Amino acid sequence: MDKIPAIMLETTTRMAVAASVITAGFALTLVGGCGTIGxxxxxxxxxxxxxxxxxxxxxxxxxxxxxxxxxxxxxxxxxxxxxxxxxxxxxxxxxxxxxxxxxxxxxxxxxxxxxxxxxxxxxxxxxxxxxxxxxxxxxxxxxxxxxxxxxxxxxxx
Structure with missing residues (x-):
């Protein structure tokens, strides 16, 4: 039974990291539209x-x-x-x-x-x-x- 919570924790951590990466990528895309004259x-x-x-x-x-x-x-x-x-x-x-x-x-x-x-x-x-x-x-x-x-x-x- 100890292995099930560890697997769930690992999966949850991977999903949280993936969500963070996706969110950061989206934010960079939005900010990328901002710029200056050049x-x-x-x-x-x-x-x-x-x-x-x-x-x-x-x-x-x-x-x-x-x-x-x-x-x-x-x-x-x-x-x-x-x-x-x-x-x-x-x-x-x-x-x-x-x-x-x-x-x-x-x-x-x-x-x-x-x-x-x-x-x-x-x-x-x-x-x-x-x-x-x-x-x-x-x-x-x-x-x-x-x-x-x-x-x-x-x-x-």
Whole structure:
């Protein structure tokens, strides 16, 4: 009779270890989806100020990301402009350029996601709006308000 409890204990231990391994593997799979700019930039836009300013010009979402980045920074730094009108004008220019409806949806999501994400990442930085940064924002905002949406926003110096 002493052998039966030992066998049951061994089986129970193996099952507990197997369950732990499976649970750990599942947790790693879930965490593996989390990442930063290099491996998994959110395909909906830029999640941070740093991601937005380092987006590559050949990225299909470079324009909406950088226009939204500038809009968020300009709003935060107190520039007087209509962010909603900038968004509408930008989206209208993309539509006039013949962007397909499915791509327009991606562009809109990228714009909205990036603008909100950038605001969220800079809102607690009291020294964000320094002289060099506001000069770079002013240059980009002026260009965008004039209808030039080329993806080459200035990095704050």
């Amino acid at each position: 491996s998994s930039r959110n395909k909906e836009g830029a999640a941070t100020d740093i991601e937005a300013r380092t987006v590559k010009p050949d990225d299909p979402l470079a324009r909406p990301i950088q226009v939204a980045w500038t809009s968020a920074r300009a709003s935060y730094c107190g520039f007087i402009f209509d962010p909603g009108q900038l968004r509408a004008n930008y989206l209208a220019s993309e539509s006039r350029a013949g962007t397909p409806p499915a791509q327009m949806q991606k562009i809109e999501r990228a714009y909205d996601y990036t603008r909100q994400s950038v605001i969220d990442t800079i809102k607690d930085n009291l020294s964000y709006c320094n002289k060099e940064r506001t000069a770079a924002i002013r240059a980009d905002l002026t260009r965008y308000l004039a209808g030039d949406y080329a993806p080459h926003a200035k990095v704050a110096r």
